[in-house]
Amino acid sequence: MPRPQNRSQRRDTPLTPELIIEAALRLSDSEADLDRLTVRRLASDLGVGAMTLYSYFRSKEEILDGMADHVLGRMTLPDKPDADPAEALRTVGRAFLTMMREHPSVVRLFASRVTDSRAALRGAMEAVLQRLVDAGIPGPTAVRCYGFLITYAIGFASYQAPRPWGRLDGQDDAEARRQRSHFYAALPIDEFPQVVGNAEEVAELASDSQFEAGLSAYIEATVRALPDRA
The missing domain is CATH 1.10.10.60 (Homeodomain-like)
Structure with a gap:
């Protein structure tokens, strides 16, 4: 047999x-x-x-x-060209967050390892920098923007991952956020007056809208500091 x-x-x-x-x-x-x-x-x-x-x-x-x-070498950016520096920054910031979400395990890798891979450097650094420069952002400023956007995405993805109430992809996520808001609201008000009084907003800290708010604030400050292109 x-x-x-x-x-x-x-x-x-x-x-x-x-x-x-x-x-x-x-x-x-x-x-x-x-x-x-x-x-x-x-x-x-x-x-x-x-x-x-x-x-x-x-x-x-x-x-x-x-x-x-x-993961880094296969990072993709939308084919549609950006209308201005603000749109380019938003495109890159969202692309970084998308990459982190698609591969949640490698968020830790990005935070703890340095790569010398040319494929990775082309996909997640050179292409990103070129995108920002093509939109009118000077090279040195583009590098600083790159540094902020990738670390912001890493940090936010790490914070959001264990908090299922952060993303609203379905009914279960909405229910999870409702329950989390109730948890904050039920804390002793004498110990946590601010948390209890702002329970719904605190539950929003891990939300996509929070990411967009931070991204918008950075973009506004960055664009305002750019040299006049006229």
Whole structure:
């Protein structure tokens, strides 16, 4: 009687570094927890032995670097040209936040790792800077804008991720926000007079409207300081 094949023996798709990185992103994004991503678990998901992965990547650290480079290198911006510097800044800020949301696990990677990958630098830095410069923002100012927008998006995505009442994508999210507002409103008013009195607004701190408010304030200040292009 033939022995049953294990997952690695049944594997039909050839293994590649790209396939490994995509699987690592899928696993980590499903739980938004990099600590639970291990070489052994990744190998099991791919249907191979752990030692097979070590023939492609020397360590988990290399896999994490590959994940960050993969996401950064594939960052996309809308094809529609921007009408002015304000629109370009808003386009970039929203694109950064979208990237963080699509891959919530790598927010930690961006906050803790530095990449030297040319693909990553082209996708998430050079293209962004060129977008801002093309809109009329001087190079040095564009660099500072880049720094603010990516760190703002990282920080906001990190804050919003564990707060399901932040995004209003459906009825469940609206209910979660209502419940959170009630939680703040029910705190002892003698201890938390401001929180209780502004319970609905406090529940909005993780909302998309809060992100847009901060983005708009930065854009207004930045555009006001730009040299006159007339």
